Amino acid sequence: MKQKNCEIWALGGGKGGTGKSFVTSSVATYLASKGKRVVLIDADLGGANLHTFLGVGRPRNSLTDFFDNKVPLNDIIVDCNISGLGLVTGNLYSLDSENIKYAQKLKFFRQIKSIDTDYIIIDLGAGSNTNTIDTFLQADKMIVVTMPEITAIENMYYFIKNVFFRKLKMAFSTYGMKDVIQETWKHRKTHEIKNLRELVDHLMKGSPEVRRIVDAELSDFKIHIILNQLRNPKDASVGHAIKSVCSKFLGFSTIYVGFVEYDENVCRSINKKQPFMVTYPISTVSKEIIKATENLIEGRQVTVRKEEYSYGRLQQVL
């Protein structure tokens, strides 16, 4: 059995502008500062800018060279000015479905897994296309970055539902029951299935084999949540609320690993092309990124401060 030499973290989440690239580059910077070897992969379809966050000029080679010119992934990694941190930059159409054949995608995943490093952090940007989702599913830790804002949260739910649906389809495919999901969903009106949860409930009433597969996929499905750009400290509780909603409405297990407050200096840093964690190491945001990263490593939740839950106070928070 091949020994796993690195851990893959993927950050996605559906809506643009929630700060995935900022969080990704900051988390990677922190890990590198702890002496870990980190490779960042910018797979943001909407515009790969990770190099800007890190203050590095746009590299010559990008993922396009991997997909079009068959340049090995290892040769596309460039140094950032941060010790231990390497970057694979993307391009506007890097993961565009039209350009990438299935075999190429598999090759991409294979090469990612064989990079000699401690951590591979993938920024998937916004969007829920198949290639983005498949890449997200490759991760050891799947992380969504969202904001305490209704449309961002809505998109995030949409994203994770799609991710699970895809995972379920692939699982059934592996067992030679590829059409079960498609057919059930196609005839959902007959089965009175209105959403993913009801689809899962319906499948759980099926044969023992179907039940076993669904059960295994559900138990194995864990999403880590980072809440970003908080303008009000009380919004931290939205993370716990999201966790509850995912459990009750979707049956998903999630870990709320951290929240990051809104800070004008973030934008300033980006505009100056200075890595924020390096420029503002003792800011609250940096501390929150560090805490979130440590929670990710340990698989730990944000703790609930009990006094917040006295009944009267809670009404204000929610």
Next chain:
Amino acid sequence: MEDFNKYYDILEIPHGSPPHEIRHAYQHLKLLYSSNSIAVSSMLLEFPEESKQHILAEIEEAYRKLMGIEDPNIINQHPKERPPMELTPAVKEIVSAIETFGGADLRRVREALGLDINNMADVTRIKRQYIDDMENERFDALPAEVYMRGYVSEYARYLGLDHAKAASDYMKRYKDWKTNK
């Protein structure tokens, strides 16, 4: 024997959580799903309104089941039908060391079972203030003797104690105080 694990799951707390955590979780979830939290409303766009009501009903049921409170809609529910707490070995040891039951002893058992006065008030329907006064033996503040015996008995019964002895011991202390006044 009913499986209580699913009720802990509904309240999103570890199996076997103590009563004060059950209560906390219940209040929190009840408020979350009745308020307009963005985390909830953004999901509700594709679920019918009934789902929210269904979840609230589930939360309510889980709380009642775990706390041993019967449904208030069932009018004929008599307090004496509520099941008593089960005593752990540690608590049994505390109880066996008690020769005569006074207010402080009753409180000690209550606390050892992880119950707070609010829990007791919910279950026994004895007023919070009376329970507090009873535990602290503020005899002058307590209601009439005829009611007190019943309250102490019900309180002790829920704690899994010998309620006849508890009531008898306590009322003797009460009578002694009255005599010496």
